Amino acid sequence: MSESLPKPIRIFKDTVEAVVHTASSWVDTCAERAVRDGLGWVPEGEVQTAPAHRPNPTTAGHIMKDGRVTPPGRQTVPTSVPVSGAASKFADTEEIGWLESGRRELPYRRDRQWAVPQMWWEMAFGGIGAATYTVSSAARNPTGMAVGWALAAGGKGILLLADLGRPERFPRVFVRPDTSWIARGSWAFGAFAAGGAVSLLPFLPQPVRTGATALANTGAVVLAVYDGLFLNHAKAVQSWLPREVPALFAANAVQAGAALSGALATTQPRWMRCLGLASGAASGTLQALYIRKLGEGNTASRLSARELVEGLQRDRFVVAGGMIGTVVPAVLTICAPNSKRARAVAGAAAAVGLEHLRRAVLQAGIHAPVIDPPRTRPIGEGRTN
Amino acid sequence: MSNEVREVDGETYKKAVSAARLGVILGVVGALSVAVRIVAKAGTALFGQESGQCERGTCNE
Numbered sequence: 001m002s003e004s005l006p007k008p009i010r011i012f013k014d015t016v017e018a019v020v021h022t023a024s025s026w027v028d029t030c031a032e033r034a035v036r037d038g039l040g041w042v043p044e045g046e047v048q049t050a051p052a053h054r055p056n057p058t059t060a061g062h063i064m065k066d067g068r069v070t071p072p073g074r075q076t077v078p079t080s081v082p083v084s085g086a087a088s089k090f091a092d093t094e095e096i097g098w099l100e101s102g103r104r105e106l107p108y109r110r111d112r113q114w115a116v117p118q119m120w121w122e123m124a125f126g127g128i129g130a131a132t133y134t135v136s137s138a139a140r141n142p143t144g145m146a147v148g149w150a151l152a153a154g155g156k157g158i159l160l161l162a163d164l165g166r167p168e169r170f171p172r173v174f175v176r177p178d179t180s181w182i183a184r185g186s187w188a189f190g191a192f193a194a195g196g197a198v199s200l201l202p203f204l205p206q207p208v209r210t211g212a213t214a215l216a217n218t219g220a221v222v223l224a225v226y227d228g229l230f231l232n233h234a235k236a237v238q239s240w241l242p243r244e245v246p247a248l249f250a251a252n253a254v255q256a257g258a259a260l261s262g263a264l265a266t267t268q269p270r271w272m273r274c275l276g277l278a279s280g281a282a283s284g285t286l287q288a289l290y291i292r293k294l295g296e297g298n299t300a301s302r303l304s305a306r307e308l309v310e311g312l313q314r315d316r317f318v319v320a321g322g323m324i325g326t327v328v329p330a331v332l333t334i335c336a337p338n339s340k341r342a343r344a345v346a347g348a349a350a351a352v353g354l355e356h357l358r359r360a361v362l363q364a365g366i367h368a369p370v371i372d373p374p375r376t377r378p379i380g381e382g383r384t385n
Numbered sequence: 386m387s388n389e390v391r392e393v394d395g396e397t398y399k400k401a402v403s404a405a406r407l408g409v410i411l412g413v414v415g416a417l418s419v420a421v422r423i424v425a426k427a428g429t430a431l432f433g434q435e436s437g438q439c440e441r442g443t444c445n446e
Contacts, residue, residue, distance in 0.1 A: 027413070031405035035398065038405075040390050043398040143428025263418075264425045315403050320410055328414075340422065348417035352410060 005166065016162035017118070024117040024359075090306040093382030094375055095299050099366065107373075108300060110307075111237055111365035118163050120362050123227040124355040125155030126189075127249060130220035131257020133196060136264065137213050139272060142200065144264040148257070149196035149216070152223060157193060181230040188226060192219030224253040227358070237365040239304030242293045245361065248286040252325070252357055255279035256350035259329045263340075263347030273333050276346075280330045287322055287357075300368030307364040317360035325353010 005013070035041050088096060099108045129152025136144025164170060174190075177183040195216030199209050228246025235241070258276035262268035294305035308317040329346035336342035393401070 027406060027409045030409045031402050034405040034408070035401045039401065041393045041398055041401055042390050044392050044394050046392070142432035143425060146428065146432070147424060260421070263421045264428060266429060315406050319403075319407060324410060324414065340425075341418070344418040344421040344425070345414065347421050348414045351417060352414050356410075 009165075009167065013162050013165065016158060020117040020121050020159070023121070087382060087384045088306050088310055089384050090295050090302040090309070091299065091383065092377070092380050094377045094379075095303060096306070096382070098299070098373060099303050107367070107369035108303060109367050110363070111367060114231075114234065114237075115362040115365055118159050120355065120359040122156050122159040122163070123249075123358045123362075124351075125151050125159065126223050127227060127253035127358070128256045128260060128351055128354050129153070129155065130192060130223035131253040132260045132264075133192075133257075134217050134220045134224075135254075135257045135261040135272060135275065137199070137217060139261060139265060139269060141261065141265045144261040145196070145213075146200055147260070147264055148220075149193075149200060152220070153189075153193040153196060156189070156223075160189070181226065181233055184222065185226040185230060188219040188222035190219070192216050192223055195219060224257075225250040231361075234365075236367050238297060238300040238368055239294055239365055240361070242290060244286050244290040244293055248283060248290055248361075249358065251279045251282040251286055252321075252354055255283050255326065255329065256347075256354040259333075259343075259350035260347040262333075263343040268337065268343060273337055276333055277330055280326045284322060284326045287317070287326075298368065299372060300366045303366050304364045307366070308360060311364075313360040313364045316356040317364070321353050321357030321360055324349050325357060326350075328353075 095108075099110075129148045129150070131148070133145050133148030133152065136142075136148055164173065173186040174183055177187055195212040195214070195218075198204065198212035199216055201209070204212075225246050228249035231237075231240040231245055232243070255276055258272050258279060262272050262276065265272075291305055291309055294301045294308070297305075307313045328349040332339075332342045332346040332349075
């Protein structure tokens with residue numbers, strides 16, 4: 001289909017896709033290379049199956065859990081590493097087998113339609129940019145406003161355009177805002193981009209800039225919660241349905257916005273520190289509530305909880321999203337409120353945590369069948385509680 | 386670099402990759418924080434102090 005696109009649009013789409021895929025797989029690729037090339041460690045069984053060739057994650061394709069082979073350099077998850085299917089707090093061995101076996105007749109499968117790099121980068125840029133702009137405009141900090149606007153309007157805008165693909169689709173995304181979250185988000189994004197741009201033009205009269213800032217802030221509030229509400233309406237994926245998802249995304253965005261805004265300001269006002277701490281506490285609490293809700297849900301929900309807490313997404317959801325993205329900024333805010341260096345580290349940590357959290361929630365999405373496959377083992381076998 | 390390959394069990398390998406990933410993420414945080422400091426300095430040079438900072442006695446004059 002992309003061959004029929006005009007050449008400049010095709011080049012733009014391909015470039016954006018290559019950049020986001022590289023950025024997404026870079027951390028995992030570096031980590032695997034450090035272990036394989038640095039330590040010389042390989043997982044059990046790999047040497048026997050391929051004695052003459054040690055696969056390099058940067059040049060060789062990975063075999064995914066669903067049997068697909070990713071092209072070189074396009075891995076998003078190092079899924080060639082076997083996931084222990086034995087003990088889990090959330091699912092029994094049979095349920096884990098339904099997901100991990102890769103057999104087509106077992107219809108539990110990880111989402112691959114929305115859980116793509118463009119989507120989580122879009123969400124990350126939109127969330128942190130909109131929140132940074134709003135917090136900075138409240139603190140009357142033009143640097144923060146400019147950076148927030150550039151992140152949301154520039155970063156998210158480029159990815160949205162690349163995602164849209166064909167130019168003729170552009171007017172259609174604004175249609176039916178009464179029923180579609182895509183249309184609502186597009187209007188909010190338009191208001192934010194236009195209002196934010198006008199608010200940053202220093203030669204305009206102050207009343208015009210104040211009005212534009214108000215318009216941009218209205219759009220920014222919608223942008224900060226929009227991603228979670230949008231996921232909430234994807235009914236096929238159980239783990240995106242809880243009400244905690246939009247609340248978690250919003251709290252996390254506000255916390256990252258407060259941290260980044262504080263890092264970009266000459267001094268961080270006390271109210272901004274309090275906002276960061278309160279939203280960080282809310283974000284951490286909502287993460288815990290979200291996992292509890294998933295753990296009490298149906299098989300697909302519990303398999304998603306297992307992915308987030310014990311499985312492939314643990315490093316992103318718990319370590320990067322929870323510890324680095326929430327705890328580190330809070331500790332730095334409390335311990336070193338006046339240090340510019342500490343505020344810069346807090347802002348960077350919150351930004352990294354925000355991206356990883358959205359990515360983890362997206363990648364832990366599991367499609368469920370209408371009816372579970374027949375059981376061959378007793379219910380609960382292999383669960384640790 | 387030595388070409389010796391050591392086989393480890395899946396759990397150990399996973400833990401090593403997790404630890405290495407944490408190290409890479411912390412490195413990214415460090416690099417980003419330097420970038421944030423540079424942007425903050427450039428922004429202050431470009432836009433000046435936040436409005437009201439000097440009135441509150443907290444600007445860098």
